[in-house]
Amino acid sequence: MDDAYHQADSRWRSVRDFESLSGAFAGEAWAKELLWNPTEDPRCERLNCPEPNAYRLVVDGDVFLFPSLLGLQAQSELLSRLLSSWACSPNRSNLEATDLEASLRAFYGSEDAEEAAKVSLVERLRWVTLGRQYDWSTRTYAPDAMPLPELLVSHAERAVELLQEAGQLEASEPFQAAICNLYHAARRPSDRLGGHRDDVEEDTRSPLVTLSLGLPCVFLLGKDTRAAPPLPLLLPGGAVLVLAGRARQAFHGVPCVLVPPSLQLKGRSPKRQKMQATPLAWVYQPWLDARQAAEGDWEKERDAIRYLLTRARVSFSIRSVCSDSEQERADRSERVSDKIQRSARLRGLVFALAAAFALSSSRPFAAPGKDKAEASGYEAAFQQRLQEVKAETAKKPKAKKAPKADPAWWSFFEDRAGAEGQGKNFLNPTEWNYLVYLAGALAVLTSLVFAYKMSPWGRGF
Numbered sequence: 539m540d541d542a543y544h545q546a547d548s549r550w551r552s553v554r555d556f557e558s559l560s561g562a563f564a565g566e567a568w569a570k571e572l573l574w575n576p577t578e579d580p581r582c583e584r585l586n587c588p589e590p591n592a593y594r595l596v597v598d599g600d601v602f603l604f605p606s607l608l609g610l611q612a613q614s615e616l617l618s619r620l621l622s623s624w625a626c627s628p629n630r631s632n633l634e635a636t637d638l639e640a641s642l643r644a645f646y647g648s649e650d651a652e653e654a655a656k657v658s659l660v661e662r663l664r665w666v667t668l669g670r671q672y673d674w675s676t677r678t679y680a681p682d683a684m685p686l687p688e689l690l691v692s693h694a695e696r697a698v699e700l701l702q703e704a705g706q707l708e709a710s711e712p713f714q715a716a717i718c719n720l721y722h723a724a725r726r727p728s729d730r731l732g733g734h735r736d737d738v739e740e741d742t743r744s745p746l747v748t749l750s751l752g753l754p755c756v757f758l759l760g761k762d763t764r765a766a767p768p769l770p771l772l773l774p775g776g777a778v779l780v781l782a783g784r785a786r787q788a789f790h791g792v793p794c795v796l797v798p799p800s801l802q803l804k805g806r807s808p809k810r811q812k813m814q815a816t817p818l819a820w821v822y823q824p825w826l827d828a829r830q831a832a833e834g835d836w837e838k839e840r841d842a843i844r845y846l847l848t849r850a851r852v853s854f855s856i857r858s859v860c861s862d863s864e865q866e867r868a869d870r871s872e873r874v875s876d877k878i879q880r881s882a883r884l885r886g887l888v889f890a891l892a893a894a895f896a897l898s899s900s901r902p903f904a905a906p907g908k909d910k911a912e913a914s915g916y917e918a919a920f921q922q923r924l925q926e927v928k929a930e931t932a933k934k935p936k937a938k939k940a941p942k943a944d945p946a947w948w949s950f951f952e953d954r955a956g957a958e959g960q961g962k963n964f965l966n967p968t969e970w971n972y973l974v975y976l977a978g979a980l981a982v983l984t985s986l987v988f989a990y991k992m993s994p995w996g997r998g999f
Contacts, residue, residue, distance in 0.1 A: 543733050543764040543789055550756050550770060550793035554727060554802060556821045572756065574772035576603055581769075587704035594706065597769060598761055599785025600745075602701055608693070608776040610825040610835055613751045614843050617852065619689060620718065621646040621660070621842065624668060628684065631666045633659060651845035660846075661722045664729075669715040670859050677738045679715065679859050686856075690716050694747040694856040697778050701745075707782060710744040711858040723753060723795035724802065724849035733758065733768075733791035736857065744858035745782035751775055751852040754796045754821055760789035774824045775847065795851045798822050823848070883992045890985030 549568050553559065563569040576582040582593040582603070595601040625631055626639040641659040648654035655661055669686030670679045694713050701707040721729040736746055750773045760768035762784065773779060781788065819826060825847070826836060836844070846852065
C-alpha cells in the first residue's frame with residue numbers, strides 16, 4: 539500500500555518560504571494544492587457566526603479554520619506566560635536544566651533578544667506539556683490532574699462557542715491538557731512535526747483546538763489512513779484550527795515552517811539579519827493588519843516577543859483527555875479502593891487488639907466444669923473408672939505371644955481415657971494453659987501480619 543501522506547510530507551519539506559511557491563515550485567501540481575486563501579478557495583465555506591473570518595473545510599470530517607482569531611495582543615500574552623511560568627516546573631519539557639527558569643526570564647527581560655538568544659536556552663526548548671502531563675515515552679497521561687492554564691482554556695472555549703453559535707458543534711467536554719510545540723525555523727530549518735494521530739486520549743469526541751503563533755506553516759491534514767493524500771493548509775500566525783468528528787483522529791503534521799528569505803541562515807556561521815519589508819507581510823506578519831494592531835503596538839512589544847513572532851512558530855494543541863463521566867468513574871473507583879484499604883486495616887487492628895486482650899485476661903484452665911466441686915468430682919470419676927479398667931485388664935489371660943511394645947507417643951495418652959459420660963479430657967490443667975497461650979500468640983501474630991500487609995508500607999510484602 540502506497541503511503542501518500544509520506545510522499546506529500548517529503549515534497550513539502552523542501553519548501554523554505556512562501557516566495558518559492560510562486561518561483562521554484564510554481565509549476566508543481568502539489569504546490570498548487572495549498573489552501574492559502576480560504577476566502578476564495580472553493581474548498582472552504584464561510585460560517586455564519588460573530589467572527590467574520592470563520593470557515594468550514596469541505597473535507598472528510600469536521601474541520602474549521604479561523605485564519606486571524608488571535609491578534610497581536612493575544613499572541614503576545616500567550617508567549618509572555620510561556621516564557622515567564624508555563625515552560626518551567628512543575629510542567630514537563632524537553633529540557634531538564636536546573637537554570638531553565640532563570641535563562642528564560644533573562645531572555646524575556648532582555649532588550650536585545652537576538653544576542654540573548656545566543657546564550658539562552660530558549661532556542662533549545664522544543665515542547666512543553668500543560669495541564670495533565672503527557673509522557674512521550676509511554677504515550678500516556680499522568681494520573682495526577684494538574685489544572686490547565688485558564689488563558690488557554692478561554693481561547694479554546696471561545697473557538698468552540700463560535701462554532702456552537704454557528705450550529706456546527708455540540709457541547710464538548712472541558713479542556714484538560716495542552717502540548718506546546720516550538721519550531722525555531724529561522725535557526726533550525728529541520729524543526730518540523732511528523733505525521734501522527736492524536737488517539738491516546740480516552741475522549742475522542744471532543745474537538746482538538748490548535749493555536750498558531752508567530753511564523754506561518756504548512757499543515758498537512760490527512761485522513762484516518764496514511765494511504766489517503768493529505769490536504770496542505772497554510773496556517774498563519776494568529777490562526778486557530780479546530781478538528782472534530784472523524785478529523786479528530788486524522789493523520790496530521792507540520793512538514794515545514796515558512797521563514798522570510800531575509801531571515802534564513804546561509805552558510806555555516808551566518809550573521810543574523812533584521813527582517814526586511816516584504817510585500818508578503820500578510821503571510822509572515824498578519825497581526826500588523828490594521829484590523830488587528832497598529833504599527834505603534836508592535837514597537838511597544840518586548841524585544842523577546844517580537845523575536846519569537848518573527849523567527850519561530852509556537853503552537854498550542856489543546857484537548858480533552860477524558861469526559862466528565864469517565865473522570866467521575868475513575869475518581870469514584872479510587873475513593874472506593876481507598877475506603878476498602880482503610881476498612882481492612884481497621885478490621886485487622888481491631889482483631890489484633892481483641893486477641894491481645896483475650897490473651898492477657900485468660901486465667902489458668904483447671905478442668906471442664908462450673909466450679910471446683912465439679913472439677914473434683916470429674917477427676918474422682920476418672921480415677922475410679924481407670925482403676926476398674928486396670929482390674930478388668932488384669933483378670934484377662936495373658937496372650938501366648940508377647941505383647942507388642944507401645945509406640946513412643948502412646949505414653950502421652952496413657953491414663954487419659956474415661957468411660958462414656960464421665961468426660962474425655964486428654965489434657966491436664968498445665969497443658970490446657972499452654973494451649974491457650976499458643977492459640978492467643980498465633981492470633982496476635984496473624985493479626986499483625988494482616989494489618990501490615992494492608993498498610994501502605996506492606997503493599998510489596
